[in-house]
Amino acid sequence: MHAQELFCLDPSSNYGFVNIDVINDSLIFLDPSRFHRNVQNFNGDLALEKIFDFCETVLHFYETGEKSQAKQLLQYSGENNLLHFGMSSGKSAGKGFSEDGLKKVFDTISQLSKLDDEERNDINVWSIVIPGFGEDHLSDLSISLVGQEIADYSESVYKKLGIATSARMEKVGNTWDVKSHCFVDARSCLPIVEGKPYRILLCPTQLAVKRYGYSTQSFINKIVLAHKQTEGFNNGSLVREKKLKNGSVKKTPFSKKDLQEKELKKYSGDTYKYKQYALDEIIKYPKYLDELPEGIGLENDNDINSFC
Structure with a gap:
């Protein structure tokens, strides 16, 4: 079953969100390089700010000797099952970094300081140069960083289409907070399906890709x-x-x-x-x-x- 069928929508129309399979994963990824696009009801400016701040925070922890904090953030893949993006069903390909690979990861991070802020805090650059940072990890981490923006977009879709939502906000994943520089809960009202809240998130079609335009x-x-x-x-x-x-x-x-x-x-x-x-x-x-x-x-x- 797909999202449009779940919400009893006309399958011949485009609604602006990815018609995800609500049971299995779909072979698509969230592309942070598209956040600059003008997508209605998605705060792309804040999403980009979160990406930049996350990268800056990891680099700051490393440079000030707080490697355990940097490691914790790097290990955080935070795959969000409510969006159903990724490599395969039931498997988080964004597994974080192995202990053996972490030394090389930190070696790479130390060298990023040679770049200007715009490049060193670009998560797309990280995916090219950091060991263990593949396309699924890039997508999973991006989804975790902008979880609240995705949740807010999802709610705007429900409102526009007249889909009833739960009265109470619930945790629907994680999101990066630029003030506290850490992950916090992303919260949203859920759509009502057959009288009950249904745990699902929607992604703007413009922000999704079947394949990134580059690899290492x-x-x-x-x-x-x-x-x-x-x-x-x-x-x-x-x-x-x-x-x-x-x-x-x-x-x-x-x-x-x-x-x-x-x-x-x-x-x-x-x-x-x-x-x-x-x-x-x-x-x-x-x-x-x-x-x-x-x-x-x-x-x-x-x-x-x-x-x-």
Whole structure:
């Protein structure tokens, strides 16, 4: 069953929220890079402020020696089952960080201080460079940070569509509080289904993606190596020469495969070599971040895939 059917809505219409499967997870993610969009009844400005403040708080704890506090926040995946986003039903792929991986995570965080505030407090950058921070973790954590904004949006939908709600507000997940710099309860009135409050949250379709526009590997291949390939060919430092039968010499750029092997040679033995290489390149050339592509959004409310 999907949300529109649950609320007895016309399935041929678009309502602006993702028509989630209310039982199984849907293979879609919340994309924080879309919070700047003007989405009715979703406070994108506050959502962005929460993302920035969370990243700043983690970095502050680390830099002041309060690593246990930073660890607690980093381990907090806070998967929200009421939204039914994620990799698979009944499984939280945002599992936090292993003990073995935490040292590398903190090493990475310490290096983020070399970036300007805008980049070092960008959760999208974190997903590229921090070990163990994959797409599901990014989505789960983003949902937890802006839980109240999602809850407020959900209530606005119920009101607009004339769906009755419970008289009492209930906890529907977690949310980040920019004043206390910690997670607090997200609270909302729930929709009434068959005479009882139904535990569900709704997400604006504009903020959901089927796939993020980047990963660590695609950032390296499509942005970093593409620049180095072009520059190296133009200045003659990365050129393959092949002598032809007529005696002329044909010049071609290094392939990305050969270039990657050359670039990552010094990272040999590093389990997280791709993440570390991406971080090193971002520190040297932060303008690379301006080229991050947008994710693949939903064409309409029903453009989702569910796990059965």
